[in-house]
Each structure stands twice: as C-alpha cells, then as structure tokens.
Amino acid sequence: METARTVEVARTVEVARTVETVFRIESARIIAGVARIVRDVGIAEELAQDALVAALEQWPESGVPDRPGAWLMATAKHRAIDLVRRRETYARKLAEVGRALEDVPPPEPSGPDDIDDDLLRLIFTVCHPVLPAQARIALTLRLLGGLTTAEIARAVLSTEPAVAQRIVRAKRTLAQAGIPFEVPYGEERAARLSSVLEVIYLIFNEGYAATAGDDLLRPALCEDALRLARVLAALMPAEPEAHGLAALLELQASRTAARTGPNGEPVLLADQNRARWDRLLIRRGLAALLRAGTGPYSVQAAIAACHARAARYEDTDWATIAALYGRLMALTPSPVVELNRAVALSMAEGPAVALEVVDALAAEPALRGYHLLPSVRGDLLARLGRGAEARAEFERAAGLTRNVRERELLLAKAAEAAEAAAAGADEG
DSSP: HHHHHHHHHHHHHHHHOOOOOOOHHHHHHHHHHHHHHHHHHHHHHHHHHHHHHHHHHHHHHHHHOSSSSHHHHEEEEEEEEEEHHSSOOOHHHHHHHHHHHOOOOOOOOTTTTOOOOOHHHHHHHHOTTTOOOHHHHHHHHHHOOOOOHHHHHHHHTOHHHHHHHHHHHHHHHHHHHHSSSSOHHEEEEEHHHHHHHHHHHHHHHHHHHEEEESSOOOEEEEEEEEHHHHHHHHTTTTOHHHHHHHHHHHHTTTGGGGGGTTTTTTTTTTGGGGGSHHHHHHHHHHHHHHTTOOHHHHHHHHHHHHHHHSSSSSOOOOOHHHHHHEEEHHHHHHHHHHHHHHHHHHHHEEEEEEEHHHHHHTOOGTTTTTTTTHHHHHHHHHHOOOOOHHHHHHHHHHHHEHHHHHHHHHHHHHHHHHHHHHHHHHHH
C-alpha cells in the first residue's frame, strides 16, 4: 500500500512538472489566443491560469495529452467563449466569437501590410501609448516572456513592488481604455515601433541568458523573439532599426548551440567551439545588417557581427567593438552598456584600463544588485594577478545571481582565483 502511494505521489509530481514546463513554453500563445476572444489582456492571463489549474487537476488522472500545448489552448479558449456568452446575449456575440469557436481568426481589414499573428497583436496592444514606457515593458515581459515579477525587476533594474504596481495598473488601464487587440496601421504602427522593438529584444535576452532557474537558456523565448523580429522587419521594410534588431537576434542566436556544454553548463565566448555556430543564421544576420541603420540595435548588431566574422576568439577586433560600445553609449547612455564597453576595453587595451571604468560604476544605484558587475571586476582582478580580491568578487556575484548555472560557473571561478592566490603566496 505504501509503495503504491509513493508511486502515485511521484507520478503526480512528475505530471505537475510537465504541466508547468509546457505552460511556461506555451503561455504567451495561450494568452494571445484568448485575448483575441475576450479583448482584455488581464482576463486573458487569468483564463490561461485557469487552464493551468485544470491541467494540474486532470492530467494526473487522465494522463498527459499527446499535444499538451493544444489542450491548454483549447481549454482556455473554451472558458473564454463561455465568459463572453455569459456577459452578452448569445445572439449578439455569436458573430464576433463564432470564428474563434472554429479557431479561425475573426475578420479584420486586409491589405498589403496586414498580418495575422496573435503574439504580435499582443505586443502592439500592450505597447499602446496610453501606457507609460516602463509599464509596457513590464506587462509584455509578464505576458509574453512568462517572467515572474522578480525576474522582470532584475531584467529592467527595478524593484519588485514597483514592477508589480506597473503590471496591475497597465492591465487596468488597457481594460478601461478599451484598446483594440490588433496590429495597427500607418502612423500609429510607427509610433509604437520603438516599444515593440524593445520588448522583443528583452524577451530574446531572457531566453538567451535566463534571469533565474536551473537552465542558462530558454530556447522557446529566443525562437519566439527571433520569429517576431523577422516578421516585424518584413512588415516594416523601410524601418532600419527593425532590420537592426533582426540582425542582432540572428547573430546572437547563431551561437546558441555552442553556449552550453553536454550537461547544460555555460561555455564562455572564449571557449566556444565556433564550428557549432549556425552559419545560416550568421548569413541571415549579416544580410539584415546591410539594411540596418545607425540606431542602438543596429550598433549592437555591428558588435555581434565583429564576433561572427572572427574565425577564432584571438582574431576578434576588440578595438572596433570598444569603439562601437562608445557609440552605443552616446545613443543610449546606460551603466550596463558602459560595463560591456569596459570588457571590450580590457581586451583592446588591457585589464588595468578597464578596471578604472568598472570601479567608476560601483556607485551606480542601478547596478547595486547586478551580478555581472562583480563578475566582470573579478575577471579583471584575476587577469591582474590579484587572486584573493578576484575570489571575493566572484563569490559576491554568485550570491547575486538567481540562475543556478551561472552561480555554479561563478563559484568555479572563485575556486580558481583562490588557487591562483594560494600559488602566488607559496611562490612569495
């Protein structure tokens, strides 16, 4: 009896993990699909959560369906349709939801620049100018990225209470304003472009280097962001920054296979097997870069191109990269950009020069809990032969990160720095 109960508990736990994993991957599509029906992103998120609860209740008994993502989508949509029917008379709403019942998009204006993509609709909806810029970013990362409040706070260098308030207020504002769930046209589309580009960029970043969790990468987020960037570049061919973002994401995504080892451990840029870089994505990225401009994403794409063109790590043109980061600082001043410039300077002019730049960033409030600041400082100190100080910095960085893989890497660096310090003391 006890054995059977243990097996049942283990099965329930395994199914719960499966449900949570599938939901994390599919939640953005589910919310977007439901939002098309209920026209309210806050309610759409609640209905998606209802589908998650239903799966947690039913799958341990019925088993995980063959297409779990489709099951969650269908469950959420059925609940959305039921909600619409309860709110309005069936006859009046049938024309609006009837096509959604068949999982066919409702009729919308068609034209050469029209597009049928629920995720892109969701991004443009939450990037409506009725919301402040910070609220747009926080809400999109929540709905499309599936990030927790804590993860969003770290991604945007803010506090958890501030982010939570932004999300609640943003949902309320969109609902009260009756913002249509659509990809707008003409000038309105162009007006929202910068916000849309920013959230696609942040979603990709969360997939490329997860803020928290057991894995360094979240490939589904990278794939969604890359696809949306491609769609947006095709939708707005005259917008250089749309091509700049597409180029950047193509080039960054080209390294994905080489960024982790056999057991999921991070592999640093200097140690990556460049034969594993995706040459097709690199070609796509370089082609998109030809259509890019001089804006922030285009400059970052140019930096990524410098890495992509280097056959070996030793061939990297660090002087050009440092100069490009200087240009990026002029466009979008940020302590994070300055930290990246310091890394490039360390390779182009030496760690001592870069350490001065990093030390000047120590008082930046935005970097107070940013683990990469002590991580970079630790690397510079290690290269300068200051092993004991480097160990302390790596340990501090490990204490700040919430990603298990990054923490393991940083603690390993701390151990190496401690060994180097001990060896130096013995020689002395």
